[in-house]
Amino acid sequence: MSIEAKEEFRPKIVAFCCNWCSYAGADLAGSSRLGYPADVKIIRVPCSCRVNPMFILRAFEKGADGVIMCGCHPGDCHYSTGNYYARRRMTLLFSMLDYIGVENGRTRVEWVSAAEGVKFSTTMNEFVEKIHSLGKNVRLGDLRCRN
Amino acid sequence: MQRIGVFVCHCGSNIAATVDVKKVAEMALLEPGVVHAEDYQYMCSEAGQEKIIEAIREKNLTGVVVCSCSPRMHETTFRKAAEKAGLNPYMVEIANIREHCSWIHKDMEEATKKAVILTRAAIAKVNLNTPLKPGESRVTKRALVIGGGIAGIQTALDIADAGYEVDIVEREPSIGGRMSQLDKTFPTLDCSACILTPKMVEASAHEKINIYTYSEVEKVSGFVGDFTVDIRKKARYVDMDKCTGCGVCQEKCPSKKAPSEFNRGLNTRSAIYTPFAQAIPNVPVIDTDSCIKFKTGKCGVCSKVCQAGAIDYTQKDEIVSQKYGAIVVATGFDTIKLDNYDEYAYSQSKDVITSLELERIMNAAGPTKGHLERFSDGKAPKEMVFIQCVGSRCADDRGKPYCSKICCMYTAKHAMLIRDKYPDVNVTVFYIDVRTPGKNFDEFYRRAVEQYGVNYIKGQVGKVIPQPNGKLLVQGSDLLDNRQILKEADMVVLATAIEPNEGVRKIATMLTASIDTNNFLTEAHAKLRPVESPTAGIFLSGVCQGPKDIPETVAQAGAAAVKAIGLLAKDKLLTNPCTAQSDELLCNGCSTCANVCPYGAISYEDKEVNDHGIRETRRIAVVNSALCQGCGACTVTCPSGAMDLQGFSNRQILAEVDAICR
Numbered sequence: 148m149s150i151e152a153k154e155e156f157r158p159k160i161v162a163f164c165c166n167w168c169s170y171a172g173a174d175l176a177g178s179s180r181l182g183y184p185a186d187v188k189i190i191r192v193p194c195s196c197r198v199n200p201m202f203i204l205r206a207f208e209k210g211a212d213g214v215i216m217c218g219c220h221p222g223d224c225h226y227s228t229g230n231y232y233a234r235r236r237m238t239l240l241f242s243m244l245d246y247i248g249v250e251n252g253r254t255r256v257e258w259v260s261a262a263e264g265v266k267f268s269t270t271m272n273e274f275v276e277k278i279h280s281l282g283k284n285v286r287l288g289d290l291r292c293r294n
Numbered sequence: 295m296q297r298i299g300v301f302v303c304h305c306g307s308n309i310a311a312t313v314d315v316k317k318v319a320e321m322a323l324l325e326p327g328v329v330h331a332e333d334y335q336y337m338c339s340e341a342g343q344e345k346i347i348e349a350i351r352e353k354n355l356t357g358v359v360v361c362s363c364s365p366r367m368h369e370t371t372f373r374k375a376a377e378k379a380g381l382n383p384y385m386v387e388i389a390n391i392r393e394h395c396s397w398i399h400k401d402m403e404e405a406t407k408k409a410v411i412l413t414r415a416a417i418a419k420v421n422l423n424t425p426l427k428p429g430e431s432r433v434t435k436r437a438l439v440i441g442g443g444i445a446g447i448q449t450a451l452d453i454a455d456a457g458y459e460v461d462i463v464e465r466e467p468s469i470g471g472r473m474s475q476l477d478k479t480f481p482t483l484d485c486s487a488c489i490l491t492p493k494m495v496e497a498s499a500h501e502k503i504n505i506y507t508y509s510e511v512e513k514v515s516g517f518v519g520d521f522t523v524d525i526r527k528k529a530r531y532v533d534m535d536k537c538t539g540c541g542v543c544q545e546k547c548p549s550k551k552a553p554s555e556f557n558r559g560l561n562t563r564s565a566i567y568t569p570f571a572q573a574i575p576n577v578p579v580i581d582t583d584s585c586i587k588f589k590t591g592k593c594g595v596c597s598k599v600c601q602a603g604a605i606d607y608t609q610k611d612e613i614v615s616q617k618y619g620a621i622v623v624a625t626g627f628d629t630i631k632l633d634n635y636d637e638y639a640y641s642q643s644k645d646v647i648t649s650l651e652l653e654r655i656m657n658a659a660g661p662t663k664g665h666l667e668r669f670s671d672g673k674a675p676k677e678m679v680f681i682q683c684v685g686s687r688c689a690d691d692r693g694k695p696y697c698s699k700i701c702c703m704y705t706a707k708h709a710m711l712i713r714d715k716y717p718d719v720n721v722t723v724f725y726i727d728v729r730t731p732g733k734n735f736d737e738f739y740r741r742a743v744e745q746y747g748v749n750y751i752k753g754q755v756g757k758v759i760p761q762p763n764g765k766l767l768v769q770g771s772d773l774l775d776n777r778q779i780l781k782e783a784d785m786v787v788l789a790t791a792i793e794p795n796e797g798v799r800k801i802a803t804m805l806t807a808s809i810d811t812n813n814f815l816t817e818a819h820a821k822l823r824p825v826e827s828p829t830a831g832i833f834l835s836g837v838c839q840g841p842k843d844i845p846e847t848v849a850q851a852g853a854a855a856v857k858a859i860g861l862l863a864k865d866k867l868l869t870n871p872c873t874a875q876s877d878e879l880l881c882n883g884c885s886t887c888a889n890v891c892p893y894g895a896i897s898y899e900d901k902e903v904n905d906h907g908i909r910e911t912r913r914i915a916v917v918n919s920a921l922c923q924g925c926g927a928c929t930v931t932c933p934s935g936a937m938d939l940q941g942f943s944n945r946q947i948l949a950e951v952d953a954i955c956r
Binding site: 159161164166167168170171173174176177178180181182183185188189190191192193194197198199200201203205206209210211219222223224225226227228229232236259261262263268 | 295364365366390393395397398399400401404405407408411412415664744799802805808809810811816828829872890892923924925926927929930931939942944947948950951952954955956
């Protein structure tokens with residue numbers, strides 16, 4: 148790394164949003180013009196229970212600095228129980244990730260309903276700020292993926 | 295390899311003002327598989343769709359990416375356009391560069407960069423899309439209406455008039471709901487019962503309407519067109535078929551100390567009771583908590599006096615299971631509890647009442663037979679103070695953030711009626727704003743002020759202090775005069791905020807319908823689909839969706855009925871083809887997936903498989919695509935990775951992840 152090429156850190160953040168609540172919440176944040184950093188990119192999934200831990204591992208492997216998963220509030224899942232499975236899976240996955248060096252702050256689960264545009268925006272702002280304080284994720288980056 | 299076309303929408307200036315759309319199209323052309331990219335002012339317009347159709351035909355496209363607004367908005371539009379051109383509609387993906395990009399970012403360079411990445415992810419996904427074909431499911435030609443207030447009654451009547459069977463489930467012993475508790479209605483001052491009871495009678499006499507009162511929805515399964523609902527018919531202890539509704543049992547019942555729910559606890563009722571005189575059905579229920587027979591085993595007076603022999607102490611709750619094509623939620627509202635507003639002395643003084651209680655007091659069938667009097671000493675009041683927005687428009691979590699919408703008008707009504715009947719009573723209203731947006735509403739309010747001399751003071755009340763002399767000292771402020779006000783009142787009426795009825799969250803959970811933080815059910819689109827829940831086959835009627843008055847409720851009830859009829863009129867529905875599928879070579883029949891499936895869509899079959907030349911019979915998972923709703927729970931839980939979800943496959947999502955992290 149050359150000395151002068153110290154660029155501003157722009158984190159790569161992947162947000163998995165369930166179609167029924169959180170994706171709609173993100174839409175509401177959009178139509179209400181509630182901004183959050185462009186570093187967050189959303190992937191739509193039918194339900195938070197569709198988020199395979201493999202997707203999150205892959206994101207970190209490919210250089211993501213943070214991954215957030217958003218779903219319907221517990222009890223409000225469009226498919227009744229999906230977010231409960233997701234919650235359990237993520238609890239395990241995040242503690243495992245922490246163990247191997249991907250700090251807990253880089254992963255987050257948040258429940259955002261379709262009516263919570265404000266919550267979506269504040270959550271994303273907070274999360275990006277957190278990632279900024281943690282800096283680049285180097286732990287799980289696959290060297291082969293580096294340019 | 296796919297041949298993909300990318301279409302970037304300007305959305306007027308909605309996208310183009312912050313995203314360099316030309317650049318997005320240009321960058322898209324560099325992606326693998328993309329053979330065509332263009333931008334256009336309005337992709338969703340006729341001309342825009344034509345561009346997509348043309349490109350599909352001319353360039354032989356096998357996949358389409360539209361960079362535009364949210365897929366929740368126009369995914370169907372573009373899928374239909376693709377279908378017109380002969381492309382499978384599920385080969386279309388949307389990159390949401392409006393709600394998730396242009397509208398929330400200000401910097402052009404940044405927004406453009408993000409739009410390029412989002413487009414890249416959509417292209418990566420389309421590269422792995424496969425044509426999907428929706429299945430078909432049947433429609434049960436019967437509707438369920440949950441709630442028997444004016445909203446539910448109107449919806450049921452409209453659906454039944456169209457020729458479909460309707461069941462109403464009402465948890466109280468009678469239909470009628472809140473409207474049956476009201477005395478007069480604004481802005482015409484019609485008698486509420488006079489306009490409601492004919493509707494109640496019409497509903498109960500309608501050959502297509504079946505009413506379950508004193509019943510609750512217990513369990514809901516299935517999906518649009520084919521719901522199965524368990525209804526708990528609570529034991530009435532009175533035989534509906536035998537009872538003639540003579541009312542002797544209620545008269546003779548020795549236990550008369552139970553607070554009357556219908557009169558908001560202002561007086562008492564017997565243990566065996568119908569809530570009000572015009573109750574439908576006119577069959578009483580026994581409240582076992584206050585019935586002497588149930589408490590001590592000794593009494594049985596009602597059974598002795600009943601000529602028809604309708605009393606049956608051994609009756610049990612009954613569960614009825616019924617199939618429905620559509621479900622309408624019309625669960626209505628209640629007033630909030632006033633525990634958080636003790637400064638108004640509601641719990642300390644009997645003369646501080648809510649507006650709904652005043653409604654009962656003003657009613658000829660109410661606890662005071664329609665005479666306005668103080669509950670503490672039975673004297674007629676001379677000074678009345680109304681306090682508006684009690685719990686409404688509250689900035690903190692003490693109350694509700696929303697405007698309850700009906701209070702300004704009913705307070706004007708109450709003030710007017712009191713001044714009309716008791717001209718010597720002074721009426722003062724403390725308000726934050728008077729909101730009268732409705733037909734003839736402002737005229738009505740002005741009449742209260744100008745013709746009836748109601749004293750409106752702009753300002754809030756800080757405290758109501760009960761005085762030793764029995765009066766109530768009201769401390770308020772007059773914002774227009776900029777002064778503090780101390781006023782002695784005989785009665786204080788609180789315009790209490792309304793909130794969705796208790797138990798609506800439980801119902802929403804059963805129906806998997808979304809609900810907001812205030813417990814109002816969410817509509818599919820705030821402007822364009824106001825009576826539909828995002829969950830297919832669930833419709834919303836009345837205050838369960840948001841505060842509204844009677845005319846609005848009736849209008850919405852009709853709209854919900856039309857939507858339900860539109861569904862019931864179909865013989866078959868197309869099902870979502872994005873369902874799970876199991877790879878028979880990977881599946882080992884462990885049953886893990888079936889355990890997490892909320893729809894019971896997974897079963898097991900012994901199937902002969904050819905695993906690299908070895909033929910053997912294995913137990914493998916089979917997904918019933920008519921039942922599968924495509925949540926994907928099974929795909930993640932499967933230990934061998936045999937389950938995958940069409941339209942959101944592992945490879946597709948990983949491709950999106952890769953594209954974003956590239």
